[in-house]
Amino acid sequence: MTAQDPRRDVAVGYDGSVPALAALEWAAAEAARRGSTLVVVSAIDHLGLPTGALTGAPLSTEGRYAEAERRAQDGAAYVLRQHPGLRVATEAVLGGAADALVRVSHEVGLVVVGSRGLDPATSTLLGSVAFAVSGHASCPVVVVRGDGRRRPGPGTPVAVGFDGTPPSLVALDAAADVAAETGAALRVVCAWRPPPESWVSAFWEVLGDESDQVREERSRAEKVVEAARDRATARHTGLVVAGRVVTGPPARAIVEAADGAALVVVGSRGRGNLASLVLGSVGHGVVHDAQCPVLVVHGDGEQVPGSSWNAGPTRRAVP
Known part of the structure; x- marks a missing residue:
């Protein structure tokens, strides 16, 4: 976990798609506003295929992990060009994106997802990842619709x-x-x-x-x-x-x-x-x-803070 209070950290799912880029921009601006760490999470499935790839030779386990790492690092590099000085970490995960983000939701204060991803098998309508994460995460979730640069403020209620x-x-x-x-x-x-x-x-x-x-x-x-x-x-x-x-x-x-x-x-x-x-x-x-963007919050009358569960893949700080 980060040195700061992890319950203020913001995690975002990133797969290189246009909706994921909108989510990345929104999440980065929110992390900057909070003065917290942005965690860029990239997941790749266990089938040996990059998300969205329906043709070509399956990747090895090492290749799959390298592809997930590359995507996460690409997302982090993009964010740092927009927000120099922002604390950014990355997570590369072998497995489903929804499972990865739900697990990360135990460790952070907010999870941000795009309206759909690269995988045409799971990106129908809104996208099963956005639905699954917003329904099962342990912390609030923002599903970014439209322009990720649209932010609350004076004149935008x-x-x-x-x-x-x-x-x-x-x-x-x-x-x-x-x-x-x-x-x-x-x-x-x-x-x-x-x-x-x-x-x-x-x-x-x-x-x-x-x-x-x-x-x-x-x-x-x-x-x-x-x-x-x-x-x-x-x-x-x-x-x-x-x-x-x-x-x-x-x-x-x-x-x-x-x-x-x-x-x-x-x-x-x-x-x-x-x-x-x-x-x-x-x-x-x-x-x-x-x-x-839509913020989905969970609870029965009391805010439930996120726990500091440290299990899971290694989180790499981006210098």
């Missing part, structure tokens, strides 16, 4: 999906911390929809009116947003917080309400009529469709 459940409290606190540290405004989004069996509510909505049940649910959502605003401003005095109550499928509503944001934050799960922020469904939807 942080958005957070919030439904009042304990996991969404963790997301709210994380979003408030990021906004306060970067000078960004915070946008709290609460998505809700009437129970599907409420045909009476649907009837009155068609007529442009609302039933008592719909008004009650909307009022509840507004109170949830107000409570979130109070919590965020109590945590960070002076933080600018705006609330939005939106109706409709939660993933779509959160993505649309996050338009213009530099980062959107979701919890690992949620529940209730206030649209659930379940990572397996809504969280995946937000990660897949967002036009900016």
Whole structure:
């Protein structure tokens, strides 16, 4: 581990692809902001093929490891050209990228991944690596969508999906911390929809009116947003917080309400009529469709610090 607190370190998966380069740029800027070490992780599979190579002779074990090392070093060299003086380390891993990054997540404070990688067998849609890491990592995960140079700050707010459940409290606190540290405004989004069996509510909505049940649910959502605003401003005095109550499928509503944001934050799960922020469904939807990086945080109401587990492949410091 590094001499600094490893829970502040940032790890990024890098395979040389364009999405991985965007993730590398985002991760490097975040490590520089934190004053921490950036760990560039490159993994290559056990089949004797470089990631993404479907033709050609398989590489030997030594060749596979050398290829992983080369990629990690290439990523580190690129970062140091952009951020001279940044502390950078590399890890070359023989095995799956998702497994490698989930293991590293026990040792660092943040893992960053791109939206997809080189391997066409695993890079469908968002990419299985991004889904697996965001769902199983022991620390927060950022999936970089779009331009990796887009950062929270004045004029580029942080958005957070919030439904009042304990996991969404963790997301709210994380979003408030990021906004306060970067000078960004915070946008709290609460998505809700009437129970599907409420045909009476649907009837009155068609007529442009609302039933008592719909008004009650909307009022509840507004109170949830107000409570979130109070919590965020109590945590960070002076933080600018705006609330939005939106109706409709939660993933779509959160993505649309996050338009213009530099980062959107979701919890690992949620529940209730206030649209659930379940990572397996809504969280995946937000990660897949967002036009900016997405921060996925885990927990049931308390932040869980990363452990300093030292097992695993050798980490090489880059001079």
